[in-house]
Amino acid sequence: xxxxxxxxxxxxxxxxxxxxxxxxxxxxxxxxxxxxxxxxxxxxxxxxxxxxxxxxxxxxxxxxxxxxxxxxxxxxxxxxxxxxxxxxxxxxxxxxxxxxxxxxxxxxxxxxxxxxxxxxxxxxxxxxxxxxxxxxxxxxxxxxxxxxxxxxxxxxxxxxxxxxxxxxxxxxxxxxxxxxxxxxxxxxxxxxxxxxxxxxxxxxxxxxxxxxxxxxxxxxxxxxxxxxxxx
Numbered sequence: 001x002x003x004x005x006x007x008x009x010x011x012x013x014x015x016x017x018x019x020x021x022x023x024x025x026x027x028x029x030x031x032x033x034x035x036x037x038x039x040x041x042x043x044x045x046x047x048x049x050x051x052x053x054x055x056x057x058x059x060x061x062x063x064x065x066x067x068x069x070x071x072x073x074x075x076x077x078x079x080x081x082x083x084x085x086x087x088x089x090x091x092x093x094x095x096x097x098x099x100x101x102x103x104x105x106x107x108x109x110x111x112x113x114x115x116x117x118x119x120x121x122x123x124x125x126x127x128x129x130x131x132x133x134x135x136x137x138x139x140x141x142x143x144x145x146x147x148x149x150x151x152x153x154x155x156x157x158x159x160x161x162x163x164x165x166x167x168x169x170x171x172x173x174x175x176x177x178x179x180x181x182x183x184x185x186x187x188x189x190x191x192x193x194x195x196x197x198x199x200x201x202x203x204x205x206x207x208x209x210x211x212x213x214x215x216x217x218x219x220x221x222x223x224x225x226x227x228x229x230x231x
Contacts, residue, residue, distance in 0.1 A: 009051060009223070016036065016204075019204070035214050042225040083102050086168070086216055107132060131144060135183055153193075169198050170200070178210055201217050
């Protein structure tokens with residue numbers, strides 16, 4: 001796993017916080033209206049602890065198996081830490097995801113909604129859920145098509161009883177992200193959702209200016225990473 005030195009991580013976190021505050025100021029928003037999710041996939045517990053020591057509490061992981069090996073001990077030491085699943089979730093890992101994560105941001109299909117609902121009921125847990133929208137309608141990407149999102153949200157809430165609190169998206173690479181951020185915000189507004197998870201290391205200031213309430217930032221905090229094989 002790639003890691004950065006403690007001073008580099010602290011500096012990165014400080015810079016990101018400053019950029020969040022500046023973007024909020026430009027858009028007339030209070031800094032506390034945006035939550036930073038420190039994306040720590042591929043980084044070990046030591047790197048995460050350095051960020052925790054600087055008061056960061058929300059973290060994002062892409063893989064259930066990687067999170068299982070890292071977070072039980074971290075959560076025991078830092079019970080206020082909040083763990084978000086931001087990567088794709090296989091239905092057969094719904095049990096582990098519901099047990100481990102506080103927020104699941106990659107709800108994207110009916111079979112997964114059914115599996116998550118079953119596990120929420122059996123475990124007596126109700127993690128917050130974000131529906132992932134394929135905002136650029138890219139065939140290679142996961143997510144609900146924008147035009148199908150309203151009906152899918154109705155099913156998740158009314159049929160499966162899931163605790164859906166917001167929407168998440170990843171705009172197409174190589175395109176201006178702002179129109180996609182605006183599109184997601186409009187879908188959320190008409191469905192009575194106030195939480196928007198959008199914006200990553202390269203575009204989170206723009207996402208904040210277009211309504212993001214959560215931004216997912218990894219490399220700008222932790223440094224460059226090496227990617228594991230898919231799990």
